[in-house]
Amino acid sequence: MWQETKHGLYKQFNFANFNEAFMFMTQVAALAHEYHHYPRWENEWSVVQIWLMSMNHNGERQITEVDSQLSQAIDALLDKQKAAQKAQAVPAPEKVKVFADGGSRGNPGPSASGYVVLDIEDRVLAEAGVYLGITTNNQAEYTALKLALEACHKLGAAEVQVYMDSMLVVNQMKGIFKISNRDLWPIHEAIKQLVAHFKHVSFQHVPREFNKLADAQVNLALDTELGITHLSPVA
Numbered sequence: 001m002w003q004e005t006k007h008g009l010y011k012q013f014n015f016a017n018f019n020e021a022f023m024f025m026t027q028v029a030a031l032a033h034e035y036h037h038y039p040r041w042e043n044e045w046s047v048v049q050i051w052l053m054s055m056n057h058n059g060e061r062q063i064t065e066v067d068s069q070l071s072q073a074i075d076a077l078l079d080k081q082k083a084a085q086k087a088q089a090v091p092a093p094e095k096v097k098v099f100a101d102g103g104s105r106g107n108p109g110p111s112a113s114g115y116v117v118l119d120i121e122d123r124v125l126a127e128a129g130v131y132l133g134i135t136t137n138n139q140a141e142y143t144a145l146k147l148a149l150e151a152c153h154k155l156g157a158a159e160v161q162v163y164m165d166s167m168l169v170v171n172q173m174k175g176i177f178k179i180s181n182r183d184l185w186p187i188h189e190a191i192k193q194l195v196a197h198f199k200h201v202s203f204q205h206v207p208r209e210f211n212k213l214a215d216a217q218v219n220l221a222l223d224t225e226l227g228i229t230h231l232s233p234v235a
Contacts, residue, residue, distance in 0.1 A: 002052075012047060039070070100214050129224075
């Protein structure tokens with residue numbers, strides 16, 4: 001809301017970053033040209049402050065109808081932008097497919113997790129490869145699953161179909177295999193809590209050749225961290 005101050009009509013605008021703030025200032029500049037009325041403003045990174053005041057016939061500065069009109073035009077500009085962004089917003093996917101993988105060069109050794117989230121028409125919604133440091137292959141596989149489910153939750157998905165080439169992780173998540181390695185207990189429990197946020201989550205084992213998208217994310221993360229310019233196999 002604009003405030004009447006001794007320096008004129010005042011309002012502070014907060015944006016996500018400098019680029020958004022600068023774009024806003026550019027649009028306000030165009031409005032100012034239309035109204036032949038130029039504001040005083042300040043910009044610091046993502047914050048823009050604007051003061052509107054006019055000069056009367058006696059050479060005194062005061063808030064006039066022109067200031068009010070320009071303030072309303074600036075607000076209308078922002079309202080239009082918000083409406084456009086809302087119209088362009090992608091609805092949350094009802095169902096998604098996840099391909100997750102983890103690998104360790106040494107087992108234990110330098111490790112990474114990778115995942116790709118697809119909609120039912122196989123369009124990529126999210127993907128990432130994350131370097132983990134020195135850990136085991138199983139820990140990297142579990143971490144990949146956790147990161148993937150977190151991404152699905154962020155997307156607002158209701159149902160998730162998980163595909164992994166780790167028979168161990170898939171069958172442990174199904175409750176078919178017991179978890180004998182205590183180091184995996186905490187992340188297994190964390191994943192179970194994540195699963196509870198969804199309407200349904202299924203787990204399916206696939207051959208490694210059908211998990212190449214996630215595998216590529218793993219190798220990219222490892223090669224980038226280790227400064228390798230060619231892909232190397234992981235355990």
